[in-house]
Amino acid sequence: MNEADDVLVLGGEKFTSRLIMGTGGAPSLDVLDRALEASGTELTTVAMRRLDPAVQGSVLDVLRRRNIRVLPNTAGCFTAGEAVLTARLAREALETNWVKLEVIADERTLLPDPIETFDAAERLVADGFVVLPYIGDDPALARRLEQAGCAAVMPLGAPIGSGLGIRNPHSIELIVEAASVPVILDAGVGTASDAALAMELGCDAVLLATAVTRAQRPELMAAAMRSAVEAGRMAKLAGRIPRRRYAEASSPSLPRFA
Amino acid sequence: MKVTINGAAGELPDGTTVAEAVRTLTALTSGVAVAVNDVVVSKGAWKSTSLAENDRVEVLTAVQGG
Numbered sequence: 352m353n354e355a356d357d358v359l360v361l362g363g364e365k366f367t368s369r370l371i372m373g374t375g376g377a378p379s380l381d382v383l384d385r386a387l388e389a390s391g392t393e394l395t396t397v398a399m400r401r402l403d404p405a406v407q408g409s410v411l412d413v414l415r416r417r418n419i420r421v422l423p424n425t426a427g428c429f430t431a432g433e434a435v436l437t438a439r440l441a442r443e444a445l446e447t448n449w450v451k452l453e454v455i456a457d458e459r460t461l462l463p464d465p466i467e468t469f470d471a472a473e474r475l476v477a478d479g480f481v482v483l484p485y486i487g488d489d490p491a492l493a494r495r496l497e498q499a500g501c502a503a504v505m506p507l508g509a510p511i512g513s514g515l516g517i518r519n520p521h522s523i524e525l526i527v528e529a530a531s532v533p534v535i536l537d538a539g540v541g542t543a544s545d546a547a548l549a550m551e552l553g554c555d556a557v558l559l560a561t562a563v564t565r566a567q568r569p570e571l572m573a574a575a576m577r578s579a580v581e582a583g584r585m586a587k588l589a590g591r592i593p594r595r596r597y598a599e600a601s602s603p604s605l606p607r608f609a
Numbered sequence: 610m611k612v613t614i615n616g617a618a619g620e621l622p623d624g625t626t627v628a629e630a631v632r633t634l635t636a637l638t639s640g641v642a643v644a645v646n647d648v649v650v651s652k653g654a655w656k657s658t659s660l661a662e663n664d665r666v667e668v669l670t671a672v673q674g675g
Binding site: 373374375376377380383396397398399400401402404406409410411421422423424426436437439440441442443444445451453560 | 615616634635640641642643644647649651652667668669670671672673674675
């Protein structure tokens with residue numbers, strides 16, 4: 352197939368890159384800038400926080416310069432009400448109706464609260480948002496959110512920032528099989544093989560931040576993630592061979608000597 | 610009148626508008642959003658919206674995250 356035809360369609364928009372970068376955790380805007388470029392990402396998350404007059408430079412300047420679409424998140428929200436208000440503020444500030452919906456249950460695990468997330472998703476869809484919810488690896492919740500009108504579902508591989516990879520590949524596969532909206536593996540990626548696995552499992556894209564921004568060499572890891580996502584996607588499209596218990600000769604089976 | 614901006618309580622003259630309150634923090638208007646008492650005030654309404662005693666004003670912008 353022609354690689355140019357393999358685009359990600361998300362919320363009616365087309366993306367060539369299937370790697371969505373977060374901006375959290377980078378030691379400086381300069382490091383972030385170079386990592387974003389190396390990642391090839393076309394969509395990048397930001398958080399909404401109280402304006403601090405002392406802060407110089409903005410992540411928005413970096414994204415604007417690189418022509419990267421901004422995806423505000425609702426990180427830090429514990430209730431549907433907080434998340435809806437944050438999404439509306441983001442829409443006002445950033446002039447986008449896209450939102451990565453993130454409603455967490457507690458500070459220690461940062462695991463998403465399914466009840467609050469679903470409540471917020473319904474309200475935001477009704478308010479005209481393109482809602483991309485961050486959820487646990489729960490196929491039933493993924494289905495319900497799709498039915499509620501979400502533009503994608505974003506199950507975690509493992510807790511945010513943990514780098515534990517994909518703890519339950521089977522659940523991710525179940526979500527992928529049932530979904531007709533894009534499935535974006537979000538959170539838990541630690542290294543390139545995790546991102547490749549997500550794509551091999553059939554995810555449409557990978558969202559990651561910490562694995563790159565807190566790597567010893569963020570720019571190099573960003574390039575590694577870009578390659579991993581591309582490799583995993585191609586492997587998925589190519590169709591892997593079945594696993595088998597015993598060997599299957601790859602050389603002709605005729606005897607070498609008559 | 611007493612108004613809280615981003616969690617900090619302060620005194621502002623009666624009739625202070627949202628636009629004037631924002632200017633106490635930043636000259637920027639793009640990339641900034643305001644909620645008064647948990648309700649978004651759109652940019653077009655900043656100049657015409659006056660604050661009232663005990664209003665809670667939140668002025669937000671995008672930062673690295675996610």
